[in-house]
Amino acid sequence: MRSAVVMLRSIWYILVVTCLFNFGEASDLYEETLVLKPPNDDQLYAVFNFSTVSEDLKSLKNHHYSLFPRVIGELIRKYGIAEFHLSMTQGLWRYERWGHPYYPAPPGAQLWVWFQPEIESVEASWKGFTNALSGLLCASLNFIGKTETVTPTLSFRPQGAIQDASSSLLRYAVLSRETLCTENLTPWLKMLPCGSNSGISSLLNPAALHHSQYLSLGLNYKQKCFEKNCDNPAIQLHQSVSTMFDLRKSTSEKPGFSVSTILNKKIKGPCPLAHRSDIRLSVPEVQWNINFDGDEKTTPILVVHCHLAGIGQQEGGVRCRLSNSAARNISVLVMQTVPWFLQVYLHTLQITDQDGKILLPKRVTFRPAKIRQSPHFLEYMLNISPSSTIKIALQFNRGFLTWTEHPPDANHGFYIGSTVVSVREKDIEIMGSDNVHHIYSEALQVFVPVPDFSMPYNVICLACTVLAIAFGSLHNLTTRRYQAFDSDEPKAESFVNKLMSFLKKLIGLVKRDKLIEPGNKDS
CATH class of the missing domain: 2.60.40.740 (Immunoglobulin-like)
Known part of the structure; x- marks a missing residue:
């Protein structure tokens, strides 16, 4: 008994020391921001920003994760990712009405990746990374192949600190037909330190988001340098949700709006892991109403x-x-x-x-x-x-x-x-x-020329019919057994005829007995 207590106490000390060591080494910062910008009296542009910064890149190489999502860290190490940018968008951004967005994205899914120069094969890493992201986000990114991939020369330059910016390490692809649905938002929320349980992310209501005029989901990873020599760069995972709400459908009062009415949710409380939580409106309450005067519209350049x-x-x-x-x-x-x-x-x-x-x-x-x-x-x-x-x-x-x-x-x-x-x-x-x-x-x-897809069906039906007739006749001729039939030979009675004749005889005997009984009495 005493040895068991000593062993449990030793394990407890080890766990406490390990936790204190990890806490002291953890240098991750998590910040969340909500930006509300009304382009006019009828729309509300809402941008949710979530940034997770790990100041120690070596800790991820040693498989130590604090706030940075482990699943992203493993993909980065396995496929040699230096920087990647993924967007999944539903709807089309109206530049004339809404101006320029904070995070522009095309309709559908867009992915561009910068790879590390020391990887063996860029094509193999690109294929593996797209398949991994497809399974992670429940998207159809696995359909990205050679026929959808290009290597831009100048259009998509690195946004972070990259040692080798040769265009041969860049891959770009877009799937314009890819749709955004709730099954993509659910795993995206699980990458946040607090998930959707608390903080600004608790406002994200899938039903309200998908009823908006525009919805874009962003996932961006890059390296940042806080020092001039950049010997040990930090890594940043930036997640964003950009949406445009129609206030005429979301609120009953005009002018003005209520965030809880638009999203049908309220903040469940602050995220305890967030180093900073900002709402770009200086109002302490969760709900607020703002009036807009005039009919000024943002005109893009x-x-x-x-x-x-x-x-x-x-x-x-x-x-x-x-x-x-x-x-x-x-x-x-x-x-x-x-x-x-x-x-x-x-x-x-x-x-x-x-x-x-x-x-x-x-x-x-x-x-x-x-x-x-x-x-x-x-x-x-x-x-x-x-x-x-x-x-x-x-x-x-x-x-x-x-x-x-x-x-x-x-x-x-x-x-x-x-x-x-x-x-x-x-x-x-x-x-x-x-x-x-x-x-x-x-x-x-x-649209491209489309063949007559009913033709294979017609050919199959015709071929099966001809084959059935020809094969059936041939099969009957080769497998059927023929026997000689003598017309003078009496035909054998069937079971039904035998049964009917037996019943007739039986009925005749019964009637005869009934006729004989009175005669016996007289005698």
Whole structure:
């Protein structure tokens, strides 16, 4: 008994010392912020920011995790990730009505990753990482393959501290058809230190979020340097939820709004693990009402729109329009990706201004597609004059796909990813820095020639019918046993006939006995 007590006491001391050591070594910081910005009287732009910073990268290499999610740390170590940015978006951002967003994203799912230079194979790590993220977030990112992947040259530069920024270590892909649903939000919330149990994250109501006009889920990882030499960089995982609510549907009072009414939830209390929790409105209460005067709308400086052109199922084209409302020149970088089954020709690229004058792009990078291996990639720089609009035209021919390459709903068509326009933030007056801001166009739905999918069914039915008739006759001829039949031989009575004759005889005997009984009495 005494030895057991001593052993339990020793184990208790070891646990206490281990916990104190881990607590002293833990240097993770968790911050959460809610930004509310009304672009006009009818909409409310709500941005939820959650940032987890680990100041000791070596602790993750030693499999020690405090607030930083372990599942992300394991993926980073296994696949040699230096930086990745994932967004899943439902809806289209309306630049003319809402201005520029804090975290721009195209419709569907977008993923771009920077890999470490010491990994053996970038393609193998890219495939493994997309499959792992697909299982982690219950998304269809595993459909990202070679035909959806490109390597941008200048468009997506590192946002964190990366030793080697060679474009060969970068991979970019977009799935415009990917939808965002509640099963993606649930594992995303589990990465937060407090989950959805307390703090600002407790306001996230899936039903209210999916009833909004725009919803975007972000997951971003990068390295940060707090020292000049950057010997031991810190790592940051930034999670964001951007949504646009229609106040006319969410509230009954106008003007004004109530956060608890819009989201149908209240804050359950502060997150005890959060180093900082901010709501970008200086109001201590959970609910508040704010009145907005005037009808002022935010007008963006740079806007891009794209649409399809062409008639029929053979030829087509992509038409884009870039508008600059500023009183100065703006230099932009345009990136376009086109699927491999649309035959694009570089000589058809035509850029004109609003007066019809042809403009020449700079630093053009064009990689033609390889059939069933990689898409078309086009990247070039443009200079947009003050208060002007330029038009971009690119023609293509529709190719033919085998019937096995069409999706189950083939008549729905395919998608061309959003055109990406990269510009410095200070040029569009978002912030005074040289950071790059991305502006996305609409995703284009394109139709290709569809085969007659009823034909295989008809062929199968016809073949089965012919085979049944031919095989059935042949089978009967080879397996049926024939016997000679003699017509003079009396036919054998069946069981039913024998039974009927027996019953008739039995009835006749009964009637005869009844007729004989009176005669016996007289005698």
